[in-house]
Amino acid sequence: MFYEPKNGHGLPHNPFNAVVTPRPIGWISTRGKDGRDNLAPYSFFNAVAYVPPQVMFASTSAKDDREIGKDSVGNINDTGVFCVNIVEYAARDVMNLTSGSYAAGEDEFTLAGIEKAECEVIDGPRVATAPASLECRMTQIVKLEGAANYLVLGEVVGVHLRDDCMVDGLFDVTRFQPLTRLGYQDYSTIREVFSLVRPK
Structure with missing residues (x-):
């Protein structure tokens, strides 16, 4: 099968996000200028640079x-x-609960019963029980093609790692099974890990 997105795909559901998988989920927590907190998951998320x-x-x-x-x-x-x-x-069920389209003043932490903690470097909340949290300063918001597509880029200025996820000085993802987004309504989790040594 081949299709050009501009002409449609003719399928019951758009296959695009089922092709680029699995995708990590960024559970983004923010605080509005009115002091109200927000929490929402985004599956178009990733790390893009090491230094910084x-x-x-x-x-x-x-x-x-x-x-x-x-x-x-x-x-x-x-x-x-x-x-x-x-x-x-x-955290799959409470994460899913925070994906709803709620009024701007709704605090999804409270709505989903999620424990909240204050960030250390930035003024904002984080998920207290998350395996890891990355405090970020926004560097750019880029308007993408399309009516409501925005790309947010940020520099990580603070890193929280949950103690039980650290093994021999390494952050061990098998300790918490990262949730990943597939296509349609599908998710998966990482349970098996193997190593490959990069050629010199």
């Missing part, structure tokens, strides 16, 4: 009560900071 450490996520929809993107992008545009929380398999 940088991450990105993309928001692909908008809300009527926001001038730019959804609550996460709007808050970041206002304050210049955000936190990426890594999602583990054990």
Whole structure:
């Protein structure tokens, strides 16, 4: 099968996000300029640089009560900071609950019963029980092609690692089983890990 996206695919569901998988999930926590907290998952997320450490996520929809993107992008545009929380398999249901389109003033931490902690470097919340959290200063918000597509880039300025995920000085993903996004309504988790030595 071949199709050009501009002409449609003719399938019951768009296969694009089922092709680029698995994708890590960035559970983005922000605080609005009004002091209200927000938490939402984004599967267009990844690390993009080592020095300085940088991450990105993309928001692909908008809300009527926001001038730019959804609550996460709007808050970041206002304050210049955000936190990426890594999602583990054990948090799949509460993560999914925070993906709803709620009013701008709704605190998803409270709505989903998620323990909240204050960040150390930035003014904002983080998921207290997350395997890892990355405090970020926004470096760019890039308007992408399309009506409501925004790319957010940030420099990581603080890193939280949960103690039980550290083994012999390494951050061990098998200790918490990272949740990944597949296509459609599908998710997966990482349970098996192997190493490959890069050629010199």
